[in-house]
Amino acid sequence: MARSKDKGGSEVNAGSMADIAFLLLIFFLVTTQIATNKGLTLLLPPKQEEDEPLEVKQQQRNIFKILVNSQDKILIEDDQVIDDVSEIRSMVYDFVLNFGSPGDVKKGAAKVSDRETYASLPPAMRSYVNSNLGSSESSDGPSSAIVSLKADRGSSYEIFIQILDELNAAYNRIYGERVGLTDEEFRKLKRSDPRQKALYDEARSGIPKAISIAEPSKVGG
C-alpha cells in the first residue's frame, strides 16, 4: 500500500522546460546578427607600372563618362546634368548596346567579335537596337564600350554606391534579357551549379562589364 504513494512523485515536472528554452531563444535572438555577405562587386585594374603610359587613348565615343562633383551633382558625357540617378540605367543600357560600327575583331578571353555578339541577341533586342540605336556618336560595340565613373574626392560615398548600383543594374538587364531572364533572376544565378554557370557565361560572353573608376581630381568643383 505504501507503493501507491511513491507513484505520484516519480515524474519530474517538465512544465517549466518551455520557459527555460524561451529564455535561451530570446538570448540568441538578441545577441546574434545574421552575417550579410552581400554587396556590389568591383574588379580593380592591375597595379600601375612606372614606365607605362598613364592613359591608353580610347576613342571618345567608346567612353561613357560620369562625373560627380563635391556637391553630389552628376554630369553625363560632359554636357548633361541629371538630378535623378535612376536615369543612368537606361542611358548605359543604350550606350553598351549601341553597335555603332561593330567589328569582326575577336576580343577578350572568349574571343567573340561584336558581330557575333549581335547575332546572338534575341530578336526583340535586335529590333530595339536596329530601330533606336546604332548612332555613330556612341559606342562601336559592347566589347569596346567602357563606362567611366569619376567621383570628386569631396563627393559622398552614398551617391557613389547609388551610381554603381545603377551601372550594375544596366549590365544585369542586358545579360538577363540576352538569355531570357529578368535582371533579378540573372543576379541570382548560382555559379556553383554547372547549368546555371553555363547560362551565366553565355549571357556575359562578348559583353564585358567594363566599369572604370577613374582617379579623381584633387580640387573640388
Place this chain on the structure above:
Amino acid sequence: MSKFKKKSESTQDIPTAALPDIIFMLLFFFMVTTVLRETEVLVEQRIPRAEQLVKLEKKKLVTYLYIGKPKDEALGIEPLIQANDAFVSIDGIVQWVNVEKDKLSEVERDQITISMKVDEETKMGIIVDVQTELRNANARKIIYAAPTKSNDN
C-alpha cells in the same frame, strides 16, 4: 441542459507537452544560422542600401575593412580605417593585405576579396586612396557591402 454539461466536462486544455520541443527547434535553428562577431567595430556604420547585390560564394576568401567616423569622440571626426580589430593608416594597408594573404593557401592568395563596409557619410577621397593601396597590394577583388534596398522606396 444536462446534456450540454456532460460534454463540457471533458478537458479543454490544448496539450502543451510538445511546446518545449518546438522552442528547442527554433533555438537550434538560431544557434546554427548565426555567426558570432569576432571583431568589435570601432567606427560608425550606417551603410547605404543598394539593389543589385551579389552574394559572395567563398566566405573564406573575404576579409573586412571598416571605414567611417570613429565612435570614440576622442579620436576626432575624420573617417578612419579599421582592419580586423585595429585602426590602420593608409600606408599600412599593403602590409595588412599581405598578412591576410599569408593566412590563405597559396593557390587562393590572388583571389582574396576585400569587403568594404563604409559609412554613408564618408567622402570618396579616402575610399579612392584605399582602392589605390589595394591595387598596389594586388588585392583587386573588392566588394562594397550593402544591405538590400526595400522595394517600397
